[in-house]
Amino acid sequence: MSVVGAYGLQRALELGLTRSEYELIVDRLEREPGTVELAMFSLLWSEHCSYKHSKLLLRTLPSEGRYLVMGPGENAGAVDVGDGWALAFKVESHNHPSAVEPFQGAATGVGGILRDIFAVGARPIAVLDSLRFGEPESERTRYLLDRAVGGIGHYGNSIGVPTVGGEVYFEGPYEQNCLINAMCLGLVRHEALIRSAAAGAGNLLVLFGAATGRDGIGGASVLASAELGEGDAAKRPSVQIGDPFAEKKLMECSLELLERDLLVALQDLGAAGLTSAAVEMASKGGVGIDLDVSRVPLREEDMEPFEIMASESQERMLAVIEPSRLDQFLAVCLHWEVGAAVIGEVTDSGRCRIFDAEETVGDVPLSVLVDACPLYELSPELPAHQIYPPPERTLHADDPADVLLALLASPNIADRMPLFEQYDPVVQSRTVRRPGQADAAVLELPQGSAIAVAIDANGRRVAADPYRGTIETVLECVSNLACVGAEPLGLTNCLNFGNPEKPHIAWQLTESIRALGDACRALEIPVVGGNVSLYNEGPDGPIYPTPVVGIVGALSDPARAGRLGFAGEGDAIALVGPFAPAIAASELAKLRGQALPSALPEIDIAAVTATQRTIRDAVRAGTLHSAHDIAEGGLATALAECCLAGAVGAEIELEEWSEAVLFGETPGCFIVSGAPSALRQLDPHTPHQIIGTVGGTRLAIGAGETSIDIPVERLRQANGSLAGLFA
Numbered sequence: 072m073s074v075v076g077a078y079g080l081q082r083a084l085e086l087g088l089t090r091s092e093y094e095l096i097v098d099r100l101e102r103e104p105g106t107v108e109l110a111m112f113s114l115l116w117s118e119h120c121s122y123k124h125s126k127l128l129l130r131t132l133p134s135e136g137r138y139l140v141m142g143p144g145e146n147a148g149a150v151d152v153g154d155g156w157a158l159a160f161k162v163e164s165h166n167h168p169s170a171v172e173p174f175q176g177a178a179t180g181v182g183g184i185l186r187d188i189f190a191v192g193a194r195p196i197a198v199l200d201s202l203r204f205g206e207p208e209s210e211r212t213r214y215l216l217d218r219a220v221g222g223i224g225h226y227g228n229s230i231g232v233p234t235v236g237g238e239v240y241f242e243g244p245y246e247q248n249c250l251i252n253a254m255c256l257g258l259v260r261h262e263a264l265i266r267s268a269a270a271g272a273g274n275l276l277v278l279f280g281a282a283t284g285r286d287g288i289g290g291a292s293v294l295a296s297a298e299l300g301e302g303d304a305a306k307r308p309s310v311q312i313g314d315p316f317a318e319k320k321l322m323e324c325s326l327e328l329l330e331r332d333l334l335v336a337l338q339d340l341g342a343a344g345l346t347s348a349a350v351e352m353a354s355k356g357g358v359g360i361d362l363d364v365s366r367v368p369l370r371e372e373d374m375e376p377f378e379i380m381a382s383e384s385q386e387r388m389l390a391v392i393e394p395s396r397l398d399q400f401l402a403v404c405l406h407w408e409v410g411a412a413v414i415g416e417v418t419d420s421g422r423c424r425i426f427d428a429e430e431t432v433g434d435v436p437l438s439v440l441v442d443a444c445p446l447y448e449l450s451p452e453l454p455a456h457q458i459y460p461p462p463e464r465t466l467h468a469d470d471p472a473d474v475l476l477a478l479l480a481s482p483n484i485a486d487r488m489p490l491f492e493q494y495d496p497v498v499q500s501r502t503v504r505r506p507g508q509a510d511a512a513v514l515e516l517p518q519g520s521a522i523a524v525a526i527d528a529n530g531r532r533v534a535a536d537p538y539r540g541t542i543e544t545v546l547e548c549v550s551n552l553a554c555v556g557a558e559p560l561g562l563t564n565c566l567n568f569g570n571p572e573k574p575h576i577a578w579q580l581t582e583s584i585r586a587l588g589d590a591c592r593a594l595e596i597p598v599v600g601g602n603v604s605l606y607n608e609g610p611d612g613p614i615y616p617t618p619v620v621g622i623v624g625a626l627s628d629p630a631r632a633g634r635l636g637f638a639g640e641g642d643a644i645a646l647v648g649p650f651a652p653a654i655a656a657s658e659l660a661k662l663r664g665q666a667l668p669s670a671l672p673e674i675d676i677a678a679v680t681a682t683q684r685t686i687r688d689a690v691r692a693g694t695l696h697s698a699h700d701i702a703e704g705g706l707a708t709a710l711a712e713c714c715l716a717g718a719v720g721a722e723i724e725l726e727e728w729s730e731a732v733l734f735g736e737t738p739g740c741f742i743v744s745g746a747p748s749a750l751r752q753l754d755p756h757t758p759h760q761i762i763g764t765v766g767g768t769r770l771a772i773g774a775g776e777t778s779i780d781i782p783v784e785r786l787r788q789a790n791g792s793l794a795g796l797f798a
Contacts, residue, residue: 136597146598181609193257205246234256247609464664530615569613636716652735679739728774
């Protein structure tokens with residue numbers, strides 16, 4: 072083994088590498104790495120880029136399906152949506168940057184996911200967000216929420232991509248470490264899809280887009296691959312700075328270059344900047360690269376070579392082109408006012424060589440830089456006791472009407488429209504169902520059919536039971552699609568967890584990924600790609616384990632896309648699905664200050680999927696006038712939400728009356744409305760019962776002599792509790 076110097080080791084540790092990793096690098100190189108080389112290793116071997124604590128687990132996920140067009144390993148996955156069109160989609164996190172600088176952290180999170188989509192040749196058509204913050208009474212939460220939502224709206228609205236849906240939840244464990252997950256969808260013709268693998272010795276590497284500065288240096292290796300703690304404000308220089316107008320020009324330029332068939336390969340510059348983009352392109356193509364940092368356009372003077380290679384400046388792309396196409400390439404860039412420079416070429420050396428004009432500042436075999444990164448097997452251990460403290464009790468009432476109003480006003484159930492109003496949901500004129508109208512967003516496709524998309528997570532229930540909680544998350548997302556009549560085509564995910572080197576976090580991650588695989592196999596949904604965000608911890612402990620899933624689905628007739636609001640006076644209301652509600656880990660349990668249980672109830676996936684199929688088919692047939700799945704807050708809350716969305720009352724008569732029946736939570740149940748004769752003809756193999764009628768101005772729920780009777784307007788007042796956060 073080669074000798075490890077104290078100075079080199081110290082630098083490696085500062086950059087996030089471990090002692091054993093540095094020793095492995097020295098051994099494989101048969102020397103100590105230089106400054107540029109060490110920076111590149113620290114970036115590519117970081118958790119954020121290498122997935123070294125999760126890759127072995129991710130390989131167990133199913134990635135094949137009949138609609139799959141492009142699977143894991145590319146900038147985004149893609150599924151077939153008919154008539155020669157593919158839908159590319161992906162979800163990614165920008166958690167640590169947003170916890171440090173929420174406006175730019177969230178804005179550049181949107182910018183990064185947009186580039187992932189047009190990097191495969193697709194035009195972005197929609198964005199969704201999954202957000203987590205501490206309790207809204209916290210000054211820090213209100214600051215992070217206001218700035219993060221502002222950043223998302225600023226970037227998406229400016230670039231002209233609608234934000235069509237999403238979710239936001241408030242829980243104590245996210246107080247210090249908020250979660251900002253952004254999902255993007257894009258449309259592309261099958262033949263226009265492009266991959267990122269470099270090819271062709273002698274072909275040129277062209278960097279185009281914004282100039283390179285010092286923003287974002289160390290973001291992947293230090294900021295995004297370590298726990299947050301004291302002194303986080305000092306990390307603000309590691310947060311990237313976004314310019315949506317520059318990205319708009321870059322997007323149009325990239326799509327025109329692809330349309331003109333001028334590219335061999337294309338890659339966006341995100342985490343680890345030029346290092347990641349160039350090295351991954353070469354590695355995927357089995358080629359080498361020569362790159363000259365002196366040819367990289369800079370916006371700051373005297374940048375060192377390692378800074379240029381590590382910079383995470385936004386709005387940049389890296390292309391491989393044939394030399395004969397250079398003039399045409401530059402002409403397109405000039406038209407869109409996008410800077411471009413040839414910074415290197417593809418070689419057949421299998422090495423990554425970095426030059427600073429005539430000086431060689433890095434020369435490493437790609438096999439060492441990429442393939443030698445160690446992958447770690449986790450050491451999961453079931454924790455001996457619940458690691459999350461009980462929430463503070465905020466509800467002391469027992470009267471069912473008071474409980475319902477408290478649930479409707481609770482931060483995790485209250486109306487999200489004050490948040491969604493910060494975003495433009497209809498730009499591009501594709502949106503058929505926008506936030507508040509249905510359980511999933513619906514977008515019309517060029518051929519006249521439509522796609523639906525939903526994004527879901529429930530960290531509290533996953534914290535209680537990582538396996539069953541994750542299965543519930545997948546089922547919830549599919550239920551949302553069923554409510555608009557969509558058949559699921561593919562799934563993307565963002566796995567947000569704490570420090571995987573801790574046994575109890577390793578157990579959460581292992582169980583959650585096992586559940587994700589089992590659920591997707593049962594539902595026959597391929598995982599097309601995703602993202603892992605680990606080390607989400609603050610001084611008070613880890614976040615709730617939060618696997619976020621985004622699923623896209625197809626429906627043939629956008630005019631028949633379902634709605635959640637009760638629609639017609641006199642319509643019958645039915646409860647559909649296997650109804651076995653429980654209070655444990657519910658929203659009511661949180662308001663009551665109850666500790667998390669050690670497990671959630673068993674789930675009959677077959678029964679739930681059969682119910683989802685029944686709902687989907689009935690919506691497509693036009694049998695149902697509304698459909699809404701029962702989620703947070705249980706049956707009574709779902710009924711209230713249907714009344715609020717339809718601005719109409721309902722009279723409900725239940726066979727059984729208990730707190731669990733009214734407010735307990737269970738996956739796979741739905742509230743639907745329609746003509747009484749149509750509801751009686753729902754699939755007889757699916758449990759369903761007519762429980763009421765649409766009409767009036769009050770929600771009345773009764774069972775014998777016990778009842779809830781509340782004006783819809785009073786429900787609306789309670790449900791509007793978040794309005795003050797965006798005043």
